[in-house]
Amino acid sequence: MKWLSSLSIERPVTTIMLIVTxxxxxxxxxxGLPVELMPNLNFPVITVATGYSGVAPQDMEELVTKPIENAIESIEGVKTMTSSSKEGMSHVVVEFEWGTNLDSKSIDIKDKINLIKRMLPSDIDDPIVSKRNIMKNEVAMKLNLSGGNLSDLKKIADDVLKPKFERIPGVGSVDIYGGLDKEILVKVDPYKLESYGLTVDSLINLLRTASVNMPAGNIKEGGKEFLVRILGKAESVNDIKNIVISNKNGNTLYLKDVVDIMLGTEDRDNYNRFNGKESISLNLIKESGGNTVSIADNAKKMMKTLKNELPEGVKxxxxxxxxxxxxxxxxMVRDSALMALVLAAIILFIFLKNIRATLIISTAIPTSIIFTFVLIKYKGISMNLLSLGGLALGVGMLVDNSVIVLENIYRHLTEYKKPVIEAARDGAAEMGLPILASTATTVAVFLPVAFTKGIAGEIFRDFSYTVAFSLLASMIVALTFVPMISSKILKEGRETNKEGKLFVKLKEKYSKWIGIALSNRWKTLGIAVFIFAIVITAGIKFVGLDFFPSTDSGEYTVTATLPTGFDLEKANKIGKKIEKIVKANKYTKKYITQVTKKTIIVDVETPSKDLRKVSIEDISSNIREKMKNIPDITYTVKGSSRGGGGGGAAIQVSIQGDNYVILEKLSNKVKEKIKSLKGIVDVESSFEGGNPEVRIKINREKAEYYGLNISYISSIINSKMAGIVPLKIQSSGQDIKVKLILKKEYRDSIKKLEDILISTRNGETVRLKEIANFEQGEGPTQILREDKRREIIVSANNSGISLGNATKEITKAINGIKFPSGYSYKFGGSQKSMMEAMQSLVVAFLIAIFLVYMILASQFxxxxxxxxxxxxxxxxxxGVYLGLMITGFSLSITVMIGIIMLAGIVVNNAIVLIDYINLLKAREIDRHEAIKKAGKTRLRPILMTTTTTVFGMIPLAMGIGASSDFYQPLAISVIFGLSVSTLLTLIVIPVLYSLFDDFHIWYMKKRGKAE
Structure with a gap:
C-alpha cells in the first residue's frame, strides 16, 4: 500500500482530479435515483386464481382447488402450498425456496394446469398464474371525490378521472369505491308472464335483440353511394318500456304491459365515506416497478389541471x-447523516485540537458518501430507507480509516520530527495493511447478509451493499486524498501533539491499568468471563424476541368482521358507531371508511409521532378498548407497519386436519385460550360462524329427460335470483345497464325459489322443484388448506409483549388442549417468518466470523x-444485551444486523492494537513494554474511531422522525456493543496476547526451537 500513498503525494493534481471525478x-x-420507502421485495411465491360463479366453497374445493393442487404438487422445488376456496373463487398459493427462478416455475405451473383443464368445469374462468410482488398492487395514493349526488360523482370518476390518472407513469390501475351507478330495472312477476304465455328466458332474448343498430347494405343513387343503417337502439327508459312483445290483430303488447320498468340505481353493495361524509375514493394502485413518490407528485399536478374541469361544487x-x-x-435519514457528520467533526476536533486536521477528515467523509452513489446506481439500488439508512449508520465508520491514517501521519510529524511529505508518506504506508484488513473485515461481515436467502436477505441486501460500498470508498480516500492533502496542509514545526492534560492523564491511567491487568492476568480474564456470563444470562431471560421493531407511521386501521347474514344497512350502522369512536379521539386527523355486508374498514391518519404525546400503539389500545362496546363483531386495530414487517396479524396459529367439524371445535378452544392471555389482542378465526345455504340437489335423470344439464340450470337460477343484464343503453354519454330480475316477493323465500320456471329445449317449461330436491344447511364461508390438509387459522396481535414471549405463552396454553389423532397445530405469520429469518442471520453471522478470521489469519x-x-x-x-435491557427494546432482525455489523467493527480496535505490538516487538522492544507502549500510542486512534462511530449513530438512536424507530434498536445495539467491547478490548486483548505469547514460547521450547 506504500506505493499508493507515495503516488498520491507525488502526483497531487492527479489525486485531486481523482477525488473530483x-x-x-x-x-x-x-x-434520477428512484425514491422508495423499502426495496422491491420479490417473494418466491406464485399464485393461481380462478372463478366459478355462484359455486359454494365446498364445491370450489372439490371441483377446482383439489385438481389444481394435485397438478402443481409434483413440480420440483415446491416448499409450501396453501389454498383458499370461497364462494365462486379458488386461490392457490405456491411458495418456493428463495432464489428459485420464478419465470420457469410459472411456465411449469401453466403447463400443468393446461394438462388438467379437461378435468375442470368447462365454464370456469381461465386460471390466472402470477408472481407475487409485495410492492405490486400497493396503494400509492387515495383521492376523495365529493360535492354532488353519488351517481353523478360516479360518472365523473369513471369517465373523467379514472382514464386520466391511469395514464400517470407507474400507475397500474385506479380502483373506485363508493358511488352509485344508474340502472334500469325490469322487475318481473313470473305468474303474470305465464298468463301471457311468456317466460323470463323469452324476455331476456327479446331484450338482447330489441335494441341494436345494424347495417343493411348500400344504395347507389345520383352518383352517390349511401350506407343503409337500421337504427333500433334504445336510448331511454321510454324506449325500453315501448319495446313491442307482440302485435296480433292490431293489439300491440308492449314490454311495459307485462313488467315494471323504472330508472334507479344499482343495489348498494358498499358505503364509502371520508371523514364521515359519503364520497367516492379513487385508489391509485402502483404497478410492479412503479414509484410511489413519482406517482404522487404527478397525481398532484394532474389534480391542479382538473380543478377547473370539475362541475361547480365538486371537489x-x-x-x-x-x-x-x-x-x-x-x-429523517438525511438529517441523521448530516448530524452524524457534524458530531464526528466535533469529536475529531476535540481529540486532534487542530482545525486543519479536522477539515481533512471532514472533507473525506462526504467524498466517500457521494462516491457511494456511483456504486449504488451501478447495482440498481434505489434510494430507500435501507440504502440511505446504511449511509447514515456508516457515517461514523467512514471516519475510521481517515482517522487512523491522519493520526499516524500526525505522530510521525510531531513525535519523530519528520518532514511533512515524509511523515505523510510513511504514516499512510505504515497503516496501509491495518486499514486494508479492518476494511476487509467490516465489508466481509456484510457479504453473507447480502447473499442470505429469505426475507432478511431481501430486506437488508441494499443496506449491506451500501455500507460495503461506502467503506471501500472511504479506504480509497484514506489512502490517497488524506496523505496528499496532509502533505499540503500540515506544516513542519507548527504542528504539536496537543493531546490536552485530561487525555495525557487518561493515557497514564490506562498504562497503569494495563500493568495491573498484566500482573493479574487470570483474575482479569476471570472477571471478564464473569461479566460476560452474567449479562448474557440476564439478557436471554429478560430481553424479548421480535420480528421487526414496531414502527409508528402515524396511521392505524380498524377492521371489523360481521357475522354472516348481516344486511348492508345494519353493517352501515355499525360502521357509523366505529366512526364515532375514531372521530372522538383527539389525535384523529382524517379517516376513510369502507363498509360491505361482511367487513368494515376504517383507515385513520394521525399527526406524525413527533407532534403527539402518545404512540400509535397507545391510540390503538384506546380505540380497541372502546370497540368492546359494539356487539356482534370481531375486530382488529392495528398500526400501519412500514418497516418491512409485512401485513396481516403478527400471530397465526394453524389448526390442521381433515374434518371441518372437528377443526371448528378445536379452533374455538384455541381461540378462547388465546383470548384469555394477557398482551394478546385482536383474536379472530378464519372460521367465523357458518354460511347459511340452500342446497339444491338436481335429479340428473329427470333433468336429462327434459334435455337439461346442471350448468344450464345453474345459470338460469342465478340469472333469475341475482338478475341478469341482457343489454346496456347509452344516455347522455353514459352507459346504463338494463337489469332483468324477479320481483322481490318472488326472491325472498325458498318456496318461491322452488317454483322458478326452467325453459326446456323443446320450448316447454318445468318448475325447479320437479327436477330437484331442496334442503337447508350451513357451510363454511371459506375452506383453507395447506399442503392439501384443511386448516383453520386463529390469528392475533401482540400488544405490550414481545412476539417471542407471546408465542411461548400461546404454546403453553394450546398444549393444554387434547388434539385427536391426525390433528395438529403450528405457527405461521410473523412468528414463522421471524424464526426463518433469525436462523438465516445466525448462519450469516457464523459465516461472517469465519471470513473475518480468514482475513486476519492472512494478514498476521x-x-x-x-x-x-x-x-x-x-x-x-x-454491550448489546445491556443496551436492550436499559432501553427496553427486543432482540429483532434489525438488532441481529447490528450484531453482524459489530463482528466487523469491534475487531478493528484489536487489529490496530496488536499490529502495533507486533511492530514494536519486531524492533526488539520487551513484550511487556511493547504492550504498554502500543496501548498508550493506539489509545487515541482507538477512542477516536470508537467515539466517532458511536456519535455518528446517536441521531438514529434518538428515534426522532419518520421511520427512525426502525433503526433505533440497531443503532442502540451498535453503540452499546462497540462501547463495551472497546473498554473490555483495551484491557482483555493485551492480557490474552501475553498469555498466548507465553503459550507460544512454551510450545516452541518444547519442540526444541529457539524463540
Missing part, C-alpha cells in the same frame, strides 16, 4: 398520500493472533 460521478448518479382532494411518509423518512500469518482478536466479538454481545 469521484464526486462528479456520485452527483450524476444521485440524479377532488387527497384522502391518503403514501409519498408523504416516504419523503419524511428520507428527510498466524492462527493464534486472529483468535485473540476475535475475542472482542463476544464481548460486544455484552
Amino acid at each position: 469521484m464526486i462528479a460521478l456520485g452527483l450524476v448518479s444521485l440524479v 377532488l382532494t387527497i384522502g391518503q398520500d403514501k409519498s408523504t411518509y416516504i419523503k419524511d423518512s428520507m428527510s 500469518e498466524s492462527f493464534i493472533l486472529p483468535a485473540i482478536i476475535m475475542i472482542s466479538v463476544p464481548f460486544s454481545l455484552v
